[in-house]
Amino acid sequence: MKARTSRIQVATNLQLNELALLYQFSNTMLSTIRLNKLTHLVLTALTSGVSPLFERAMLFLSNERTRTLQGMLGVTTDTAEGLMMIGGEEDDLGSRWDIGDDVITRQREAEFCSLVRSTRVEIDEGCVVVRRVIGENRLYYATDETCQQCPKCSFIKHLGVNEFAAAPLVARDKTLGIIVVDNPVSSYKIRRDDLHFLRLFASQAGMAIENSMLYNRIEDAHSNLSEARERLVHGERLAAIGEMAANLAHELKNPLITIGGFAGRLLKVLPNDSREHNYAETIAKEVSRLEKMLSDILAFSRKPTICYNMCNLEEILEDCLSCCAATMEDHYIRLTKKFDDGPWQVLGDAYQLKQVFINLILNACEVMPDGGMIKVAIRKVSLDKHTVMVSISDTGGGIPQEMLSKIFTPFFTTKRHGTGLGLAIANRILLNHNGRIEAGNEGAGAVFKVTLPLAKFQE
DSSP states (O other): OHHHHHHHHHHHHHHHHHHHHHHHHHHHHTTOOOHHHHHHHHHHHHHOSSSOSOSEEEEEEEETTTTEEEEEEEEETTTOTTOEEESSOTTOTTOEEEOOHHHHHHHHHSHHHHHHHTOEEEGGGOOHHHIIIIIHOOOEEEOSSHHHHOTTOHHHHHHTOSSEEEEEEEETTEEEEEEEEEOTTTOOOOOHHHHHHHHHHHHHHHHHHHHHHHHHHHHHHHHHHHHHHHHHHHHHHHHHHHHHHHHHHHHHHHHHHHHHHHHHHHHHHSOTTSHHHHHHHHHHHHHHHHHHHHHHHHHHHSOOOOOOEEEEHHHHHHHHHHHTHHHHHHTTEEEEEEEOSOOOEEEEOHHHHHHHHHHHHHHHHHTOTTOEEEEEEEEEETTEEEEEEEEEEOOSOOOOGGGTTTTTSTTOOOSTTOOSOHHHHHHHHHHHTTOEEEEEEETTEEEEEEEEEOOTTOO
């Protein structure tokens, strides 16, 4: 009778200790929502202390999209040192565990953790461990080397595991992953009580990990919403500034035309060698520059009207080159053309497309004031036979690498008297034509590549 009472008391004490441990673990899980720290706490709790429950613990999380288990973390008794008790003694139900960032870093950099993180398990490969734990949400315990000899349990061999237990991380009937534990150093047999505790432990850990994941998703969603709101507010401000700039440009254009007209009249009546003639000429030039700037601002701020028609891209380019022929001749620029066999039919506004190519050609002329070469080519895009590419390259030294990402930004310019709107307008025109423009460096200069969709009927 006394022996039976003693056994009952021992069993009761074990259950009390187990419940206290689980309660402390529950407090620990509620103390953080950082998924990274949470996973370290889970595995460290299983492998730390004077008499650790297990000598190694491994965590694998499930990826439903790729149907794989990815190794996330591995902790051993050697790397589990550093678990702190917060809030009282070990038998205090209000206490919890905690670890510092230095412990987390040490565990991450450990060789065993790297081995686990390099492990990837195919869920549908047929491994009996994965099928039992993931498919059936049941704890799996292997007492021999059966899995070592199984050709489908490659991850067991990879980790050097013999006798082990694997418990599912379940939350709301959904398996998030598995925890694998073993005792490779002492070869200590995993007891039934240990398995029972591991099952309860993994159940709490699964709920805590899911809560952390949900919190992180909410944080990401909140961050995305905040960014979207800031973009909307910024867009409204830019729209207000753009409307003000357009109105101001419209109001300034009329007096500028008047000033330019009177300056032109003065140029006709004043002697060419007089100081007043030079003044009037300067006024006329600056007025012309301001009119060009205001026209660009109005063109950029105004919602474009596109008249879609069938256009021959080769004819458009020939017209553009004819318009720029005098400028190229003045700058001693040689022209090279390479047009693949067409026809190059696109659906678009020929006038606006001319505006794009003339801008690119004149820009190339400006960077080569002492001569050079412009190459213009038309060809189909190799990976997409329904897209045509027009490339315009020069030998003007190229674009600085730090400026390549900015050149299509409105009002960004490196020219002394530029508005910074030419390439921005060209970019918007091409976007309205379902095309795009890219800039880069090639050879001794810059290259601009314009891609446009060919008309649907054209092969």
